[in-house]
Amino acid sequence: MNDTRPIGLFDSGIGGTTVWQALHYLLPHENTLFLGDSMNAPYGQKTKQEIIALSKRNTAWLIEQGAKIIIVACNTATTNAIAELRNTFEVPIIGIEPAIKPAAMLTKTGKVGVLATQGTLLSKKYSEAQLLYPNVTFINQIGYKIVQIIEEGGLYSTELELLLKEYMQPMIEAKIDHLVLGCTHYPYLKPILNKLLPSNIKIIDSGEAVAKHTHRILEANNLLKTDKKMGETKFYTTKNVAVMQSFIHPFGTAELLEF
Template sequence: MDNNRPIGIFDSGIGGTSIWAEIHQLLPHEQTIYLADSKNAPYGQKSKAEIIALSIKNTEFLLGLDCKLIVVACNTATTNAIQELRAKYNLPFIGIEPAIKPAATHSKTQTIGILATQGTLNSELFNKNVEKFQDTKIIEQVGHGLVQLIENGKINSLEMIQLLESYLAPMIEANIDYLVLGCSHYPYLIPQIKKILPPHIQIIDSGEAVARQTQNVLKEKVGFSSIENRKPIFYTNSNPKVLSDILRNQYEIIEKDF
């Protein structure tokens, strides 16, 4: 049956597994195929044209595996390429954007922080969203170097802690009460971030919202799988050990050049 085709998920590396985990938890009967384009990580410092080209390459790979829906589990790829993907291909795409709305809506200090890549913060889509919340002061910070450290398995390194401290200090001084994580890699840094932030500052990422949206699109447009207990499949084009470590060696990793 058509409904039993897999859900495809791609990211510029291993970070989108934070999105995959939320989808897998909410929709355990759905077959998922995850694509880590680690060879080209990070996307955040590439041009819009490069990001679109890489997103098309990833989409073509997942379409070759007969995916019924594609989740762009990368803020940079969503904000720079999802409109082009939706125009080019006849299947649903679900994107991920920084969760500005819940942070701005609930902020009592009317000051929030956003930690994201250069590509996301510079994108037209991101800036259109920011314009909707002119009553809120938004402290933007590019997370230079964070994705590279995560991709190299250095989540708990001293260098990581020092970078996070330098990025978060101005936000703390500005009296933020919400921190928005604007990159799917960054949820893996939440334990380190919590050690730096005062306890009253809440951290928001987009994983749960993306999973709910995936569920909604399946219900309204695509249909749910009727086959249970199919194992997720993971592909990477670089450094399979880091992907395996982040998944706690629970799943088979296929290394393939794409």
């Protein structure tokens, strides 16, 4: 089969483009459709029911555009809404969660830092995941204001660097050797974090794992695009086209979507 329908991805903003990049690197021939709901960012400060409603709206729109599979490229939406999405829609739906498993398996100090949104860290799903590793101490930090600053174009601002320094200090003092980035916006912080953290601390995010899992699901369901033509991508944002464009250049052109 040669299924040319796009892979649909959505996030609360531009953060999910980090997942898109991992996906595009692994599956460059697949067509993709990305929706960043920056108008409602961050999802991490919304109620569970609000997150479910927004996630259903995003998924329905992507499927209306012909998406053959959905990637919930948002940790908060995954932990709060993915069960509802799978019960509502018939296409395969893939979620993203903080990559605490590889960090817990690889840690030598028994201390792992997790930087994530409030919606992820306070979710039942995340609490249960930590219990699987009783010998590991997780130093959890809610990334207050990080998503907002990134969404407003302040990735390289002094404000963000000072904020990260504040969040990282307790982790450094606790002697973590792995830092898990539990929000798809956060891989964009790696250059700053590499300046702030000792060189022995390894940073882990979920993008590559999600891309590999997507490949397996497409293959198992005969959904792969097999014609070897380079894939096309359409990017949509519900708020600031210029900010979205600054993150996706040179991969494509962002368009404004008004629901």
